[in-house]
Every structure is written in structure tokens, then in C-alpha cells.
Amino acid sequence: AQSVAQPEDQVNVAEGNPLTVKCTYSVSGNPYLFWYVQYPNRGLQFLLKYITGDNLVKGSYGFEAEFNKSQTSFHLKKPSALVSDSALYFCAVRDPGTASKLTFGTGTRLQVTL
Amino acid sequence: DAGVTQSPTHLIKTRGQQVTLRCSPISGHKSVSWYQQVLGQGPQFIFQYYEKEERGRGNFPDRFSARQFPNYSSELNVNALLLGDSALYLCASSPGTSGRGETQYFGPGTRLLVL
Numbered sequence: 001a002q003s004v005a006q007p008e009d010q011v012n013v014a015e016g017n018p019l020t021v022k023c024t025y026s027v028s029g030n031p032y033l034f035w036y037v038q039y040p041n042r043g044l045q046f047l048l049k050y051i052t053g054d055n056l057v058k059g060s061y062g063f064e065a066e067f068n069k070s071q072t073s074f075h076l077k078k079p080s081a082l083v084s085d086s087a088l089y090f091c092a093v094r095d096p097g098t099a100s101k102l103t104f105g106t107g108t109r110l111q112v113t114l
Numbered sequence: 115d116a117g118v119t120q121s122p123t124h125l126i127k128t129r130g131q132q133v134t135l136r137c138s139p140i141s142g143h144k145s146v147s148w149y150q151q152v153l154g155q156g157p158q159f160i161f162q163y164y165e166k167e168e169r170g171r172g173n174f175p176d177r178f179s180a181r182q183f184p185n186y187s188s189e190l191n192v193n194a195l196l197l198g199d200s201a202l203y204l205c206a207s208s209p210g211t212s213g214r215g216e217t218q219y220f221g222p223g224t225r226l227l228v229l
């Protein structure tokens with residue numbers, strides 16, 4: 001069965017510094033990977049996805065993610081963090097069988113401070 | 115354009131009661147999926163519906179059921195509520211025609227509290 005691991009419960013970074021939120025995955029076949037962000041008392045907002053092609057994927061709000069097949073990782077990055085980026089971030093992998101089922105990680109809370 | 119909408123936003127029920135949650139997908143989207151997010155965890159897949167047919171079911175008891183209507187809106191029903199059913203219930207819609215790479219767009223969720 002497919003799975004996603006987010007090894008850090010929380011990531012702290014100062015505003016203006018680069019940020020990385022880590023994600024590793026396990027899936028049979030080609031991986032379809034997604035990042036979502038969740039603000040307090042809100043649903044999930046789509047940031048970006050990897051399907052195939054270039055290993056560096058660019059998404060919304062200046063975020064990007066690097067797909068690494070050999071390390072089975074899909075880390076989320078941003079060159080310069082903003083306080084408004086503080087939120088809960090989820091990595092997810094699409095089930096190889098069911099077209100819509102996403103399997104999510106446990107989430108990483110990003111805290112950006114001044 | 116309107117995103118995915120869900121109603122109600124909040125709900126309080128007591129154990130043993132039944133609840134119905136509603137979801138309207140993005141216009142043109144034919145696939146609706148339901149997820150349960152317990153506090154401190156990632157969302158867990160409950161159901162997927164496409165063109166009014168169930169296409170996938172997660173590891174949830176039969177107390178959970180859903181349906182999709184001709185206008186592609188959907189309802190999630192939970193019977194015989196347990197304390198452990200307290201969670202944020204998320205609905206996601208997608209076109210349903212683009213395969214595994216298509217993006218699911220989530221609604222704001224319905225927060226259910228079971229007392």
C-alpha cells in the first residue's frame with residue numbers, strides 16, 4: 001500500500017530565510033505526488049503536484065518542490081519565507097488503483113517568525 | 115468562480131444520532147470525494163463518487179454512506195454516531211476525466227462534534 005511520511009511535526013524558520021518541508025513516499029509504480037496547505041479552521045488548498053517530467057515543480061505562492069526518485073522524496077521549498085506562510089502543510093500520494101484516493105502524511109506545521 | 119462548498123460549517127450531535135453533510139462541487143466537476151480529518155492527523159479517504167456511482171471506499175464502517183445526485187452534488191451520511199466520529203469532514207471535487215494526475219480541490223469542511 002502507498003504511504004507518505006512527513007518526519008517533522010514542526011519546522012521553524014525566520015522570515016526571509018529559505019524553508020524546506022520534508023516528505024518521503026512509498027508507492028508501487030509511478031508516483032503522483034501533491035502538496036496542500038491548511039490554514040486554521042479552513043480546508044486544504046492545493047499548492048503543486050508532480051506527475052512526470054521536470055524534477056523541480058513550481059506551484060502557488062512562490063512554493064516549489066523537488067522530486068527525487070532515488071531518495072523517494074518530494075520536499076517542499078521556498079527561497080524566502082513569509083510570516084503569512086505559517087500553516088499546516090500536507091504531502092499526499094495518489095493511489096495507483098482508485099482514481100481519486102489521496103493518501104496524506106500527518107502534516108508539518110510551519111512557523112515563520114519575524 | 116465558486117469553489118467547493120459544504121454545509122453546514124459546524125454541527126453538534128450526541129452519540130447515537132445520525133448526521134447528513136452536504137457538498138457542492140466546482141461547476142463542471144463530476145467527481146466528489148469525502149475525507150475525514152481527525153484533529154492532529156492528515157485527512158483519511160472515505161468515499162469517491164463519479165457520475166453518481168461509487169468508485170472507491172476507504173476503511174470506514176458501514177455506518178458511513180454517501181450518494182451523488184444528478185447535479186453532481188453529494189451527501190455523506192453517518193449513522194449511530196460515536197465520539198470518535200468527531201472530526202473535520204472534507205469534500206473534494208475534481209473533473210473526474212483526467213486520470214490520476216488531476217487535482218482535487220477541497221471545500222472548507224464541516225466540523226462535527228459528537229457529545
